[in-house]
Each structure stands twice: as structure tokens, then as C-alpha cells.
Amino acid sequence: MAPRRPVASDSSMPPPSRPPSPPHDEIEENPFFDSVDELQQHGINVQDILKLKSAAIHTVSGVVMTTRRQLLKIKGMSEAKVEKIKEAAQKTAGSSFGTGIEVQDRRKRVLVLSTGSKSVDAILGGGIMSQSISEVYGEFRTGKTQMAHTMSVIAQLPSELGGAAGKAPNEYQPSRVKLTYIQGTFRPDRIRSIADRFGVDGNMALENILIRSSIQQRASGPFSILRYLLTLTLDLKMDLINECSLRFAEDKDFRLLIVDSIMALFRVDYSGRGELSERQQKLAQMLSKLTKLSEEYNIAVLITNQVQSDPGATMTFVAGGALKPIGGHILSHCSTTRMFLRKVLLFVQVAPKSAWPKLVDSPDRPESEASYKLDEGGWTDV
DSSP states (O other): OOOSOOOOSOTTSOOOOSOOOOOHHHHHHSOSSOBGGGGGGGTOOHHHHHHHHHTTOOBHHHHHHSOHHHHHTSTTOOHHHHHHHHHHHHHHHOOSOOOHHHHHHHHTTOOEEOOSOHHHHHHHTSSEESSEEEEEEESTTSSHHHHHHHHHHHTTSBGGGTSSBOSSSSSOOOOEEEEEESSSOOOHHHHHHHHHHTTOOHHHHHHTEEEOOSBOOOOSSSSOOOBOOTTOOHHHHHHHHHHHHHHHHHOTTEEEEEEEOSSHHHHHHOOSGGGHHHHHHHHHHHHHHHHHHHHHHTOEEEEEEOEEEOGGGTTSOOTTTTEEETTHHHHHHHOSEEEEEEEOOGGGOSSTTEEEEEEEEOSSSOOEEOOEEEETTEEEOO
């Protein structure tokens, strides 16, 4: 099977600047995070550690990234206990400062997951990265959910094929994917057809995908294939994200977290300018949790976003013209990488169901465009 990493031959494509994902065995030999249980070695009792876990804090870095004000909100935590826990966490985590070389060495553990299209991977520098939030936005029928389906399978492949699992296609420990689908668009049949493209057993691919929603149906395997309801609330969605921390701490095979879509419930639960400030504060809290999850557990976070019309942008030179992503500046600042998916007019399409993605924002990649198409195997090259 051909690797998923090569860069497109087009000379206009920028060269990749990111290394491929490290082998799975290297990740397992050196755990990426320290469990919060390590604080017992510095005099923190078991009861206080259980209180931290009840607040969705399962790692030492999670303690470091949580403010004292938030820790004081945990039932049974006093100022003296919080200071003692903070001191113990700093001793375990070590110095917060490091040289550029040390940062470069830590960045070698960043995972790079292919999107399924070599052309799109080229503009992204190899694919979607872990330890960051990647956002794709666009109109309906541009392939956002199909990208989520495709990456749900690719993430389980060996690193040589663009995934984050083991070395050989036939002998590897597949990684797992955590999905939060809000719009009820997850289809197991699509996972099976995409798995056939990569020579993966469809049942095994589905077993390694953990979907969470409001009501659990009867299990059909090690992980329950859940039913998705549009009656989810933001409070429940926040609880699900907190639950992810527990899942990731217990099972270190998770490599990808997908939220489809990030702003759908905000559009329903908040309306009008009078609730805009509260909505943005809630959004900031949710994105902060996702950012911490990606950094704590070396997880790639992929979020999809909707768009809205901007009549005032028709005379300006902005990406998307009269369309802009919802969520405002808070979402744009929290997303490390942003990609805009555009529909292709029928009379200029080079292939059926093709589209043009544009890399709008990236810390190490220039703005550039590519092309992809959708078929039975998900995202692929035109």
C-alpha cells in the first residue's frame, strides 16, 4: 500500500516542514504525561488526589495549568492544600522554562495525521498535528464531516501510512479516536467504506472509535455505537469534554479527538447581542479545555465550524469573500491551524464532488490552496 506522506509534485506546493509521526513503540516507552498519582511522592494524600480527579484533573501538567482560583472551587480544598498541591506539581513537572533546543526535542513527539489527500497534506506540512487545535470551516456539502470520517480511520493506521499506530500494516496496535458528533451525521457505513480503501477491517475500525452523546444505546462491540441527538446542551457537552480527560488518562491509545460541530449548540442556546458576551465566555472555556487536552495527552483535536454571511465583506479581499466562520476572535485565536473549504462551481470542477481548501492560518505554513475530492474512500486526491 502506498504511503500517505509524499508531497505533491506541483512545484508551487510549499515543502513540508514537519517530521512524520514517531513510531508507536517510542511513544509507549516514554509516557507523554505524569499521572496525578505521582503527587503522593511529595506528600499529597490520596483523598486530595481523588478530589482532583473528580474535577477532571488527572495529570501533573493539568494541575500546573489549573489556576488557584479554580482549584479552590473544588469541594474540600483550602488555600493551604492548594498551595501544597501546586508546590508538589511544580517539583514533579520541573522548570517551566527551557531552551529552544529542548523545545525542539519535545516537538519531535508531535503526531502528524494525514487527511487522506496528498495535496491537502502538502499545504498543511504533512497533515493535522497533535498538541494543537485544527479547525476546518465552510458551507454545507464541502466535506467537513467527511474529513472527520476519513481521519477517524487514518488515525488508526501505522505512521508510515499517515496514522499514529504501529509500524507494519498487519502487525500494529491501532490507536483510538474519540468523537463528539452534535449534528447527528456519523455513519458507520462510511467508516466501513473508508476502511476498505485502506485494507482495514471495518468492524475493527468501528471498535476503535468511541462516540459520545446524550443517550447510550445497546452496545454492539467493546465500544458502544451511540445514537446522536440534537437535544444536547452545552452543559452536557462540557461534561463530555471533562470525561475525555478521564478516558485519555486511563487509555493511552487515543490519538484524535473530533468535535463536529463546535458552534452548533452555541447558535441554539444563545441568541441576540444580549447573550453574546456570555456565549463567548462559554466558548473560551470550552476551547481552553480542548487546548489543555491536546497538550496534556498529545492528542490531535479536529473541530469543524459553520459559516455565516458577511455582506460587508463583498468589497474586501478576505478569505471566503462574503462568508466568514462563526465564533469570533476567540475561536480564531484558539485554533492553531484554520482551513477554509470552498465549493467548486460545477462548470469549473475538475472532478465530481471536488472542492478547494485554503489554508487561512498556521504558525509555520504560508497561506496556500489545494484540491481534493470525495469518493467512497473519503477524502482523496483529484
